[in-house]
Amino acid sequence: MARRALVTGSARGIGRAVLLALAEAGLEVAVHFRKSRKDAEATRREAEARGVRAVLVQGDVAHPKGAAAVVEAAAGALGGLDVLVHNVGDYLYKPIEEVGPGEWREILASNLDSAFYLTQAALPYLREGGEAKRVVYLGYAGAGQIAAKPAIAPYFIAKTGVVLLAKAYARRFAEEGITFNVVAPGVAENSVSKPLREIPMGRVARLEEVARAVSFFVDEASGYLTGQVLEVAGGWNL
Numbered sequence: 217m218a219r220r221a222l223v224t225g226s227a228r229g230i231g232r233a234v235l236l237a238l239a240e241a242g243l244e245v246a247v248h249f250r251k252s253r254k255d256a257e258a259t260r261r262e263a264e265a266r267g268v269r270a271v272l273v274q275g276d277v278a279h280p281k282g283a284a285a286v287v288e289a290a291a292g293a294l295g296g297l298d299v300l301v302h303n304v305g306d307y308l309y310k311p312i313e314e315v316g317p318g319e320w321r322e323i324l325a326s327n328l329d330s331a332f333y334l335t336q337a338a339l340p341y342l343r344e345g346g347e348a349k350r351v352v353y354l355g356y357a358g359a360g361q362i363a364a365k366p367a368i369a370p371y372f373i374a375k376t377g378v379v380l381l382a383k384a385y386a387r388r389f390a391e392e393g394i395t396f397n398v399v400a401p402g403v404a405e406n407s408v409s410k411p412l413r414e415i416p417m418g419r420v421a422r423l424e425e426v427a428r429a430v431s432f433f434v435d436e437a438s439g440y441l442t443g444q445v446l447e448v449a450g451g452w453n454l
Contacts, residue, residue, distance in 0.1 A: 218268065219348060221299035221434070222246040222290040224277055224334065227256035229406040230354060231303035233423035234430045239263035239270065241431060243299065246273050246290035250304075269294065277304055278325040283333035287341070297341035299434055302331050303354045305374070312369040320370050327374035331381055342394050348436040349394040351385065353378050354426075357402035358453035360445060375400075379445055386443030395442040397433040401426050402449025417450030 221238050225231040227249040236259070239245050245263050247270060249256035256272055263270035271293040275286040291297040305327035308319055331353055342349045358365075359375035379398055386396040403411065404421040412418055429448050432438060447453075 218242055218244045219298040219436075220244045220246075220291075220294040220296055221301060222248060222273070222287065222297060222338070223301040223303060224248045224286070224330075225250075225304040227252040227259055229303075230401065230404060230423055230426050231301075232259045233427040234301055234303065235259060236262055236266070237424070237427040237431045238299070238301075238434060239266040239268045241434075242268060243434075244269040244294050246271050246294060248273050248275070248277075248286055248290070248304075250274065250276055277302075277330040277334055278322075280333045283330060284337040287334060287337035291338075291341050296344065297338055298346065298348060299350045299352075300334060300338045300342070301352045301354075301430055301434070302334055304330055305354065305371075307368075307371055309367055312366045315370060323370035324374045324377075327371065328377040328381070331378050335381075335385060343389075343392060347393075348434075348439060349392075350434045350438075351382075351394065351396045352430050352433045353382055353396075353398045354430075355379055355398040355400035355445065357400045357447045357449035359400060361453075382445075383443045390442055393439060395433065395439060397441060397443070398445045399426060399429045399433065400445055400447045400449070402447065402452035404448075415450045415452045416454070419450065421448050421450065 223235040226235040273289040276282040356375040360379040365372040
């Protein structure tokens with residue numbers, strides 16, 4: 217039986233590239249979107265063209281009920297869930313003294329809270345047994361380091377929290393064979409700003425390069441890797 221994957225925020229960008237890579241590898245996939253139904257449907261058709269079952273699920277995963285509903289819809293449509301790839305997360309570039317309480321809460325909710333809510337909802341399916349149960353979070357290059365990032369403070373703090381969350385789950389569920397890892401892009405093709413002079417390799421990450429890193433952790437042969445962070449950043453932040 218084919219493995220089944222939910223990829224959040226997969227209507228376009230990195231999420232879309234990840235979902236299509238998983239479909240190419242033979243996984244059945246759930247395309248998640250919040251508002252971009254037209255793009256999500258196009259992604260679903262592209263996945264289906266690779267010979268796998270592909271379904272649409274809609275919802276706001278920054279809230280507990282919304283996240284649970286997305287997981288339930290994906291698992292219900294696919295008949296279970298083996299892989300969760302969490303790609304959703306808003307970005308804010310703003311001096312820390314100008315960040316309002318609502319903005320602070322929104323960035324933490326969309327990046328960190330959502331990872332917790334989705335994982336908690338997915339755990340019953342991941343713990344059902346079977347091989348190659350995987351969770352991969354999309355992080356941010358350099359997150360987890362104790363570094364000052366005053367222009368992106370809430371985002372950097374949230375992504376650092378994602379790293380710690382992955383490690384906590386990885387330690388807790390290692391005995392059950394469920395792996396939790398983080399793929400941390402630096403500046404990718406879909407990024408708002410592209411500071412090429414700061415990147416030692418002199419170019420941004422291609423979306424397929426980020427997707428390949430996710431696929432590496434999802435692969436059935438990667439079951440001994442858990443609690444790890446893989447940066448796809450061309451040497452940025454070293």
